[in-house]
Structure formats: C-alpha cells, structure tokens
Amino acid sequence: MKHLFTLAVSGLAAATAFGVADVPKASAQDQLTIVSWGGAYQESQRKAYYEPYMKEKGVKIVEEEYDGELGKLQAMKDAGNVTWDVLDVDMAHAIAGCDEGLLEELDYSRIGPKEKFLPDTVLDCAIGSIAYSTILAYDADVYKENPPVAIMDLFDTAKYPGKRGLLKKPFGNLEWALIADGVSREEVYDVLGTPEGVERAFKKLDTIKKDVVWWEAGAQAPELLANGEVVMTSAWNGRIGNAVKEGKNFKVVWDHQELDWDLWSIPVGTKNIDLAYDFIKFASDPKNMSQQSKYIDYAPTHVDAIGLIDPEIARNLPTYPENMKTAISLDWVFWADNNEELTKRFNAWLAQ
Amino acid sequence: MSTSANSFVNFIDVQKSYDGETLVVKDLNLSIRRGEFLTLLGPSGSGKTTTLMMLAGFEVPTHGRIELDGREINNLAPHKRNIGMVFQNYALFPHMTVEENLGFPLAVRKLPKAEIDAKIDRALAMVQLSQMRKRRPAQLSGGQQQRVALARALVFDPKLVLMDEPLGALDKQLREHMQIEIKHIHQSLGVTVVYVTHDQSEALTMSDRVAVFNDGAIQQLATPADLYERPQNSFVAQFIGENNRLSGVVTELNGSHCRVKVGEAGDIRALPVGIGNVGARTTLSLRPERVRINPTNGACANQFEARVEELIYLGDHTRARVQVLGHANFVVKVPNAEGVPDLKPGSTIRIGWRTEDCRALDAF
Amino acid sequence: MAVAETLPSLTIDGVPLKVKLARAERSRKLKAVGLVLPLFAFVVLTFLYPIVVLAQKSILNEETIGRLTRTNEALANWDGVSVPDEAAFAALAVDLKQAQERREASEIAKRINSEFSGAMSRFKSVTRKVADMESGPYKEVFLSSDEIWSDPALWRVIRSVSNTYTPYYWLTAVDLRQGAEGLERAPAGEAIFLDVYARTFWIAGVVTVLTLILGFPVAYLLATQPAHRANILMIFVMLPFWTSLLVRTTAWFVLLRSEGPLNDLAEMIVNNRFEMIFTRFGTIVAMTHIQLPFTLLPIYSVMKTIPPSHVRAARSLGAGPFHAFWKVYFPQTVPGIAAGCLLTFILCLGYYITPALVGGPRDQMVSYYVAYYMNNVINFGQAAALGMMLLIITMVLYWAYNRLVGIDKMKLG
Ligand SMILES: Nc1ncnc2c1ncn2[C@@H]1O[C@H](COP(=O)(O)OP(=O)(O)O)[C@@H](O)[C@H]1O
C-alpha cells in the first residue's frame, strides 16, 4: 500500500516536471545548422548573430565550416538528405549555387524591403550581409622602412624579395596581374576577355611563380604571415584586422582592393526553411547587422546599418571612401562564364 | 688434459655463459676421436645444444679453447669450419628444390657443374630419394625432409657432422628406422658424428660413446654398455635405464666391498664406486633384472624378505613391485621362462642380489 | 563382374552414392555461401555499386539528359560546319523555355559552358528573351542577341551535349579533346592530367622504394631481437599509427617550415636555410613517414616466420654472412616485400591531404583534382572520369605486378 503511494506521487511529480518544461516556446527540435567560412569571420558571426539569436529565440544553432565546397551540398541534395539550413556564400558561390539549383530563390517578403540593401547585394538566391575585400597585407615588423604600398609591389621581387602568399584560384589574381602590368582598373575585364589578355596575365604571374605560397582557407593567410613563411600575402581584410587585434603588427595595403560580398542563402532541401528565413531576417536587421563590424573589419550591406557604425571602426572597413579610391569591382558575369576554363588553365599553369 | 693423438675435436676448459651470471656450460673437457659416433645425452636445458653451437661456430666460448683437427677454431667463422649440420627442424630452404638444397654447399664451394650433379646423385641415392630431386621441401613427408637434411649435411664430404635432435619430430617407428639408417651411413662413410639427444635409448642404440650431460657438466663419458652396467654416479644410474635406489649409511669399507645400513634392519653388501668414508651417506643402485627371486643359498650375499605389491605382465617378462626394507617402490624384473615361481600379490617371497651388482654411489 | 562395374554404387538405403554425396556436399556448400554472403553483399553495396555509378557518371550528360531532346532531333541532319537552320533554333528555344520553367536552364548552360567558355551568360540572356515569346521565328532573336550563336563550334558542343553519353570527361582526363576534325591534343595551357598521373605514380613509386629501404633493416632488427627489446622498437614503429593522419601531417608542416626547427638546425650547422615545405621533397618525406609501417609490418611478420636455423644452416654449409642472407634469408622475405610494397603503393595513389598541406602546386596528385572537381567545381562527371582512370591504371599495374610476383606468393604474415 505504501509502495503504491510512493509510486503515484513520483509519477505525478514526473508528469508535472515535463509539463513545466513544455511551455510554448521553441521545442528541443528547433535546431539550425549554419555553414560559414570558419576562423575569425565565423567568430564575428557567432558573437553578432548566433549567440543573441539563440538567447532570444531559444533555438540551438549548430555551426559548420566550409571553404566554398558547393559539391558537398550537391552530394547531400542528390542523396536527399540536406543537413545545411543557412549557408554563407560569397558572390561567386551565390551565383553558381543559384545556377546549379542548389540555393532557394528567396522570398524577400520574409526578409525585408529590397531597396534597403546595397543594390549589388540583392540576388535571386542570396541577400548580402557584409562587404569584405581581398587586399595585400604585410608584416610591419619586417618592413620598417619602405613598406609595400601598391599591388605593383606584390610583383616586384627585386625590391621586395621573399615569398608571397596568394589565394589558389585564378579569380582576383589575374586582375591584379594585369593591373601590375599597367592595365587600368576600368579596362581589366576588356583585356582579360581576350586570349591575349589571359596570356598576358599568366605571363605576369610567371614572374613571381616560384616565390608564391598558395593558400586555400581564409585562416591560412595571416598564419603564413605570422610564422614567417611569407613576407606579404593576399588576404581577406578582416582576417588581418583580427590578427592586429591579437597583437600582430600587420598592415593592409588598400591599393586596388577587390571588393566582394558575403551573403546569406538557403540550401534547397533544408528541413528548417521557416527557421532559416527567421534567422536571415534577424541577421538582416540593421541594429543586429551593425554589431558584426565590432568583431571584424567588414561593412554592413543594409543602408540603415551603415550609419550605426562607430567612425573609429569605419576607417578600417573596405567601404571607407579613402580605402575605395582604387578599388576594383569584380565582374561576376565574366567569372560565371570563364571560371571553369580559366581554372583549368590556372591549374595547368600551376602544375607546369 | 692430454690430447691424444687420434682425437679429432677437443674441448679444453670450455665455459659458456649467455647472461654473465650463470654458466650454461661448466668447465667442459671433451675429446672426440676421429671417425667416432659420439652422443651428447642429457635432460633438456643441460647445455647440449650450446656445446654443439660452440663447435659449429654460432656461439663463442666464454672461456677455454676448442680445437678441430689440431687447430684452435675459437675465432673461425662458421662457414670456414667445413662442418656438416642437421637441425632439429631440418632447416631446409623452402624456396629451393631438393636438388638446389643439396647443391647449395657445392655451389658455394664453386665446384664444376658435373661434379655437383654427381655428388647430388650420390647423396640422394644414399638416402633413397633419387626421384624427389625436383620437389620442394613442403612437398615431402617429415621423414623424407629428414633424409634430405641428412644428405645436405653430408653432400660436401665434411669430416665432422653435427646433429641436434634430428629425429625429434618423427614418430616412434620412423625414428627407430632412421636411427639404424644413420648408423649405417656413419659406418659406411667413416665421418665423425657428434649427435645430440635427450632420448637415452636412441643414445645407447647409435653411439660409440655417450657423454651424459647434466647441469652444464659431463657426468660420465663411456660406451653404452659401460654406462648401463657401470654408472659412475647416481644421476647417470637414474637417467639411463631402470634403477632401484636405496639410501643408507656406510658402516664398513674394505677394498672391493662395503657394508651399508639401510633403514633399521638392512645390512647390505655392495660395490663401493663413489662413496666417502665410513659414516658417509650413499645411494645404492641396483638394476631390476639383477634381483633374483628365491635365490639358492650362497649365490647372493644379500637376501631379504619382500612382499609382492603389484604385478604387471609385459610378455617377455613380468614387473613385480615389491616392498623391501621399508621401500615400497622396489622393482624386480622376472623373466617369463621355465622354472620361474608363480607370484601372487600379497604373498611374501625371498629376494636376493650379488654384491658386485649393487653399486654404492654418491648420496643423491 | 562386368555387370557390377556398370551399375552405379548404392548406399545401404539404396540411394546411388553419387546422389547421396551431392546431397551431403550441397548442404556444406549452402553453409559456405551463407557465411560469405553478408560480406559479399557489403562489398557489392559499398564498393562495386559506387564504382558502377562512378563509371556511369563519367560518360553521362547528367545535366542535360532528357532536357534537349528536341534540339537533338533537329540537329540530327546538320552538317556541323554551317549555321543551323530555323528549326534547330526553334527546337533549342522550346527546350530552353521548358527548362527555364523547371529551373533547369542554368544547369544546361553550365554544362555547355564547361566545354565552350562564355556560353553561360549568352544562354542566360537568350533564355530570358525567348521566355517571353509565344512563337518564332527564333533564329533572328538568337543572332541579334549575340554573334556567338552563329559559331558552328558552339552548336557542335550543343549537339554533343544533347546526346545521352559524352566522351568529353574521359578525353579531358587524358588531355584530348574533340576538334572540328576528330580528336586532337588539348592545347599546352590546358593539358595537365597526363602529367598529374605520371606524377602520382612517380611519387607513389619513390615513396614505396624509400619505405622499403628504410623499413627492411628495421623489420629485420625487429624480427631478430629478443622479445623485450623488439617490443620497445615496435612501439616506435607503431607510434605514428596512434596519431591521426592530419596531426602527423601538421607536425611535418611545423618541422619543415622555413622558420622551423630543422631549418634552425641547418642554419646553425651549414649556415643556410633550405626550402623544404611546399616542395616535392617535403611531400615525399611526410608520405614516407606515414607509409613506413604499412610496408614494414608485412615484411616483419613474414620475417618472424623464418627460423634462425635457416641462416645458420647456410653458414654451416659454407656460405659467408652476406651470401647466406642474400640466397637464403632474403628470398624468403620476398612475399612480405611484395605485399608491403603493393599496399603502400596503392595507398599512396590516393594521397590527398598530405601533398595538399606540405607539397607545392606541382606535387598535387590525382586525388586532389578528383576532390577539386567534386567539391569546388561540382563537376561530378570529370571527377568520376579521373577516378575511374586511376582505378583502371591501378588495375592494369596490379595485373602486371601479379604476373611478375604472383599474388598467391604474397604474404601478409
Ligand atoms: N641464446 C640463448 N640466450 C640465453 N640463454 C640461452 C640461450 N640458448 C640457451 N640458453 C640457456 O642455456 C641453457 C642450456 O640450453 P641448451 O644448450 O639449449 O640446452 P639443451 O640443448 O641441453 O636443452 C638453458 O637454460 C637455456 O635456457
């Protein structure tokens, strides 16, 4: 009799406990997998978006990293089991992913008014989040006098001997090669659009080929610079900014910086599409968006967020007018047409 | 140690230690005659293989000299000693045919092809394996492999052949057959053989002389008959053949006889072999077949009452276990011949033996 | 007597012996089949099936299959050198319109773009134009949209891509391509894969030889030392197995760096720093380190089975130490060498991470490009063709090796 009583009481207690936990909030299944580019960049997203969002909505965010391998997404889609919910893409991947049918066409009514975003960053399948830039960086402890100041200096091994780091893709490097060879930034793509232009760009790259260390993941560039493997390197400007915050004496050369965007997208086949939209809406809110610049030197894409940035910080952003003077605007249509062939060409060139 | 003129191999004060602490071979002095079949016999771990390996050159003596044909060979490399060797597991080269195995020592010696062929033919004929020339060792039976190993050790006409338990892996019948065969080969070739075994009957069957090993030292070196009939100490007496042991104290010692007190009532006359003075302890050794039942008066100096405990019929003879002088494991071999009394378990009989058949050895 | 011989033998219960035997054997056979069936199914599912899929992908026009059927028909009688007629343009327009509705137009464009650079943007803009048209004539619209549409080379690509099967990926994998007059070699700037294959096999071969040279004496030492000492040595050999491939490779990265400890040492001794990281040298050193146990262990376990008495027997028969080793010991280790080297060689062919981390751009092996086409370019067809090519070359080599060494003679222990 006594036994039965205890049993009944504990059963009741358990039921109550579950009942209490079951308040109409986010349930335990609410989990969002967000894939981004790792390193300092992903950390800034964590602080600016993931942590506040998890706190406010009670949703668990699972982070993953990639280096732009859309092939993984294709494989998941083919297998009918897409585990990515939100994907951070750069411009090239936003366009390629959309063409491949890997990314959802966005319903902007679920995000916010298109006209509030910088016009370049409003795409069919992706909505801009930040502007970042590929720049030249060097260690100021190595160059106390006469530091490199222009892209020309990247190609000048006589004046600046030593290894230099470059991204292992044709994209961006061919433009710089032509600039260093005397082509004006307005004419870069006209030249690159001809076989002679391509030839010319590779010829210029030939002059530094044996001095190049090629990097593939964003975090590698500041590392190569830090452990002395290279004297200067191309890099994503925010990664350099963060290394500086950690005490490195690195400097950014803004000459002919290559401005690009990071954008939010939703993979086709996600099982959490509503939550994905909810997250993108949250991250696209100007107040939230303005937070990210505190953690990495990247500029917001929402026009209302731009005004909210601390002027001290704004000077280090790629969009700061002083930094934009000689910026190259990358031609996405050109690269969608020519990436595959130029990459083949680039790989063959590398292997020679 | 004098080295006699016809001695072929000499171990002189040889000692061997592997670990620098214990001696595996203690102070070995051994002289092997040319053409002789000498067996090293002893329990496992007594140092036989070590002795053989020192002779073959695979182990270096820690102390002492080894001479072969009058020449010191302590520092001579194994391949320069010209010694044939048969290993326990034959050590035939599995990737070579029988022919190639036999040809190996000949090719090394750069003999002309025709001579090599002739020698291989002869060696194979000797072990009756002429048809197996092209086979590989794995395609032969254990006995055949053994013969190939034997042929290989002999094919290059060495003056000395070493064999380390070469028949250990064969079954009893085959082993006995091979014993005879090896013996014949030895006789017809006239080589010197040093043979290692732990099987005493094998040693007695094959050898000219046997060196009994125990604990790294030679206990006795003698012909098989001597070993059996006249063991010099109680280890040899025990190790070779069956043996009744009675322990007691010497009470009288005069020249060729002694008296030994065994238990309360026993007073035994025995042949002194390895005993101290009066009062010393001794082990009496007596072969079971030398004990007589109901001996005629005067035939035996020693006569005692015994009780039959157990009888085992073995065809040509019956083993009787009897109790005598307080020893319950005394064995008597009774030949199953005419005029032998009918024994019954529990009955009391008289047994007796001669003084010279009862050897007073060192206390065990 | 003669009768008895022709009659079949019967068992006690009158059943012919043969039948009875077959029956008894059948149940044994069934049991044997039952025992291997799970593994067989597993291998088919995880190994053979993917290979078949891979082989398919390498010859299929997956992106365009069933999406350009009208175009394909319309181009059936086209001569391949002139500008096609209105019917072909109309067929392509209808195919594109349909694809656009199904969100498949970009995939078609991308597939064509990979053989004809620049097609991407032209397809997109022309697709947008024809999407609004109810009916033709279309040729005008195409030609006014861009001059590229009057290029027969583009149309040849369209015709080839509208077929179910394509030789394109396989041709690319061997640096060939289809020109106006049959096959031709890819231009120097694009030919890469023959080089990559040669390099892959060269690196694998060098690493195999190095692991053999380094591993053989160590295996010999291990096999001949007394157990307690051999065990300690064995731990050193096995140590690399207890850390992940990535950790080991990263360790080599740290060691070989120009500011790394090895170069610090070199600076101290010969007052010079050497280029070791991002070179062929670094790749081979790191791979040799990782592969060493794979070559060594089969050799070691074969050596363990060789009794020491064999060499002693050879010595007693008159062979000097080297002769005894070379004629008696070494031949018996060959099965282990064969197995160890084959294992290492084949494993080396698949290396990807190590060359990527410590090698330079000229040290990347086939797997790198397979991964590259899979992950970055999403060109599964090209990845599949490269992978199949590697598989086929490996199988041919394996066959040759088998003829040379004999697989039945190979021993892992
Ligand atoms: N290579 C060796 N290292 C150390 N001890 C050994 C070695 N070979 C033999 N022994 C030891 O020496 C003793 C005698 O061995 P061995 O000569 O093989 O005896 P037997 O052949 O009479 O059985 C044994 O105690 C054995 O353990």
Ligand SMILES: [Mg+2]
């Ligand atoms: Mg032994």
